[in-house]
Amino acid sequence: MRSSVAPRLIFVAYLLVLMLPIYWLINMSLRTNDDIMSGLALFPHHPTLIKFFEIFDDPTWVHAFGVSLSYVAINTVISVVVALPAAYAFNRYRFIGDKHLFFWLLTNLMAPAAVFAMPFFQLYYAIGLFDTIWAVALAHCLFNVPLAVWILEGFVSGVPREIDETAAIDGYSFPRFFIRIFLPLIANGIGVTAFFCFMFSWVETLLATTLTSAHALPFAAVMTRAYSASGMDWSLLSAAGVLTMIPGAVVIWFVRNHIAKGFALGRV
Amino acid sequence: MIDKPINNRAWLFVLPVLAFVMFSSIIPAMTVVNYSIQDTLGENNFFWNGDAWFRDLLNPSTEIGARFNDALFRTLAFSFVCLAIEIPLGIAMALCVPRRGWAVGISLVIVALPMLIPGVVVGTMWQIFTREDIGLFGAALTGLGIHYNVTQDAVSAWVTIVVIDVWHWTPLVILLSYAGLRAIPDAYYQAARIDGASRWAVFVNIELPKLQKVLVIAALLRFMQTFMIYTEPFIVTGGGPGSATTFLSIDLDKIALGQVDLGNAASMSLVYYLITLTVCWVFFTIMNQLERRRDV
Numbered sequence: 001m002r003s004s005v006a007p008r009l010i011f012v013a014y015l016l017v018l019m020l021p022i023y024w025l026i027n028m029s030l031r032t033n034d035d036i037m038s039g040l041a042l043f044p045h046h047p048t049l050i051k052f053f054e055i056f057d058d059p060t061w062v063h064a065f066g067v068s069l070s071y072v073a074i075n076t077v078i079s080v081v082v083a084l085p086a087a088y089a090f091n092r093y094r095f096i097g098d099k100h101l102f103f104w105l106l107t108n109l110m111a112p113a114a115v116f117a118m119p120f121f122q123l124y125y126a127i128g129l130f131d132t133i134w135a136v137a138l139a140h141c142l143f144n145v146p147l148a149v150w151i152l153e154g155f156v157s158g159v160p161r162e163i164d165e166t167a168a169i170d171g172y173s174f175p176r177f178f179i180r181i182f183l184p185l186i187a188n189g190i191g192v193t194a195f196f197c198f199m200f201s202w203v204e205t206l207l208a209t210t211l212t213s214a215h216a217l218p219f220a221a222v223m224t225r226a227y228s229a230s231g232m233d234w235s236l237l238s239a240a241g242v243l244t245m246i247p248g249a250v251v252i253w254f255v256r257n258h259i260a261k262g263f264a265l266g267r268v
Numbered sequence: 269m270i271d272k273p274i275n276n277r278a279w280l281f282v283l284p285v286l287a288f289v290m291f292s293s294i295i296p297a298m299t300v301v302n303y304s305i306q307d308t309l310g311e312n313n314f315f316w317n318g319d320a321w322f323r324d325l326l327n328p329s330t331e332i333g334a335r336f337n338d339a340l341f342r343t344l345a346f347s348f349v350c351l352a353i354e355i356p357l358g359i360a361m362a363l364c365v366p367r368r369g370w371a372v373g374i375s376l377v378i379v380a381l382p383m384l385i386p387g388v389v390v391g392t393m394w395q396i397f398t399r400e401d402i403g404l405f406g407a408a409l410t411g412l413g414i415h416y417n418v419t420q421d422a423v424s425a426w427v428t429i430v431v432i433d434v435w436h437w438t439p440l441v442i443l444l445s446y447a448g449l450r451a452i453p454d455a456y457y458q459a460a461r462i463d464g465a466s467r468w469a470v471f472v473n474i475e476l477p478k479l480q481k482v483l484v485i486a487a488l489l490r491f492m493q494t495f496m497i498y499t500e501p502f503i504v505t506g507g508g509p510g511s512a513t514t515f516l517s518i519d520l521d522k523i524a525l526g527q528v529d530l531g532n533a534a535s536m537s538l539v540y541y542l543i544t545l546t547v548c549w550v551f552f553t554i555m556n557q558l559e560r561r562r563d564v
Contacts, residue, residue, distance in 0.1 A: 008364065008366070010361075011375070014364070015375070018439070020404065021405075022382075024396065025392075025393045028402070037401070037402065040404070078288070082288055085281035086284070086285040092278070094275070101282065103549070105285070110545075111544065112498075112540060114517035115300065115537040117521065117525060118299075119300050120296055121525075141288045141292050142292040146289060199383065203385065205386055206387075206499060220386055220387075223389070234396055238393075241385075241389040249377075249384070256376055
C-alpha cells in the first residue's frame with residue numbers, strides 16, 4: 001500500500017473541502033459588511049479585526065461566552081465525577097437490573113432534545129433555577145452522564161481485575177485504592193470522556209437557549225438575537241462564529257493522541 | 269464476563285448517576301405524559317382527556333395527524349439519505365487517513381473540528397456559505413447555471429440540509445472507522461499479502477467484517493442524530509420553504525413553544541420518543557449479539 005498516492009490525494013482533497021466553509025467564515029469575519037456586500041472575494045483584501053473588537057467591547061457577548069464556558073465546565077465535571085463509580089460498578093460487578101439500567105441510561109443519550117425542551121422549561125421554572133447556568137448544566141446531564149458512563153466503562157474494562165485484588169491484599173481501603181491507584185490508571189479515559197462531554201454540551205443549543213432568558217444567555221442565544229437586531233450583520237455573526245470554534249479547537253488539540261483510542265472502544 | 273461477582277451493593281455506586289438522570293429524564297417525561305392525557309381551557313384548569321390526543325395524532329385524516337405523518341416521513345427520509353451517504357463516505361475516507369507519522373495527529377484534529385462547532389454556528393456558517401451573493405457554495409452553483417435558492421426552492425433546501433449534515437457528521441463515521449481499522453492486527457494484512465489478495469479482497473474479507481461493530485454504533489448514532497435534527501434546518505431554512513424541511517423536532521418545537529398547544533405537543537413527544545426508543549433497542553440488540561458472537 002506504500003506505493004499508492006491516490007488515497008492520499010483524495011484525503012487531502014476531502015480535508016480541503018471540509019475546511020472550506022470554515023475558511024469562508026473566517027474570511028467573512030475579517031471583512032466589513034460593506035466589503036462583503038460589494039462582491040465575492042476569495043480572500044479578504046483589506047483584512048480587519050474590527051468586528052472581533054466590537055465583540056470584545058460588548059459586555060453582552062463577553063458575558064455570553066463566559067456563561068457558555070461555565071455551564072459546559074460544570075456539566076463536564078458533574079458528568080465525569082458521577083459517572084466514575086458507576087462505570088466501575090457496571091464493569092466489575094453484576095447486580096439486580098444492571099443490564100436494564102445500562103440500556104435505560106443509553107436511551108437517554110438518544111432522547112430528542114426537542115421532546116424535553118418544554119418540560120425542562122417548566123421543571124426549572126418551578127424549582128427556581130430557570131435562567132441560571134445551573135439549569136443548562138443540569139439539563140445537559142440528561143445525555144452527558146450516560147455518555148460518560150458508557151465511555152468510562154470501556155476504559156475501566158481495560159484495567160485488569162488483578163490490580164483491584166492486589167490493592168485489597170496490600171491493605172488499601174476501597175476509597176484510597178480508587179483515588180490513588182485506579183484513577184491514575186484510567187487518566188487517559190477520563191481525559192477522553194471529558195472531551196466528549198465538553199463537545200456535546202458545547203454544541204447543544206436547543207436546551208441551552210430554551211432554559212435561559214436574560215441573565216444566563218449562552219452565546220447561541222445572543223447569536224440568534226443578533227440576527228434580527230442588527231439586520232443581518234454578517235461580519236459580526238462570522239466573527240462570533242469564529243470565536244466559538246476556538247475552545248473546541250484548543251480542547252481537541254490536547255486530546256488528539258487519545259481520540260483514536262477513545263473511538264477504538266466504539267463508544268461515543 | 270462470566271466471572272463477574274454478584275454484588276448488589278454496586279447499586280450504591282450507580283446511585284448518583286441514577287439521581288442525576290432521573291431528575292432530568294423521569295420528571296420531565298412525566299410532565300409530558302401528564303399533558304398528553306389532559307386538556308385545558310386555560311388558566312391552569314386541566315381535565316382528563318383520555319387518549320383523544322393520541323387518536324388525533326395517529327389518524328392521518330386530522331390536521332395534526334397529517335402534519336405528524338408528513339414530518340415523520342420527511343425525517344425518516346432525511347435520516348436514510350444521510351446514512352446512505354455518510355457511512356460509505358466515512359469508511360472510504362477512514363481508509364485514506366495516514367496510519368503513522370506526523371500527519372496522523374493533524375489529520376484527526378482537522379477531521380474532528382466540524383463536530384466541535386455549535387449547531388447555531390454551523391447553521392450561520394452555511395447560511396452565509398450557501399447565499400448566492402456572498403457565499404462561495406451558492407455563488408459557485410449559481411455560476412454553473414444551476415437553479416439554487418435555499419429559501420424558495422424545496423429541492424435546494426433539502427440538498428443544503430443534507431450537505432450540511434454530511435459535512436458536519438461524516439467525521440464521526442471517519443473517526444469511528446479509523447479507530448476500528450487501527451485495531452486490526454498487522455498479521456491479517458501479512459497473510460493477505462502472502463495469499464496475493466487484491467486491495468478490494470482485503471477490504472471485503474478483512475476490513476469490512478472487522479468494522480462491523482463500529483459501523484453498527486456509527487449507524488445508530490447517526491440515525492439518532494439525524495432523526496432529532498433541529499438547529500441546522502431551523503437556522504438555514506426555518507423549516508421551509510413551506511414545510512419542505514420541517515422535520516419532527518422543528519414541528520414539535522413549533523407546536524410546543526410556538527403555539528403552546530400542550531396536548532398535541534405532548535402526545536407527539538411521546539410517540540416521537542417511543543420511536544427512538546424502539547430503534548435504539550433494535551440497534552442495542554444487534555450490538556449485543558455481535559459482541560456475543562465475538563466472545564465465542
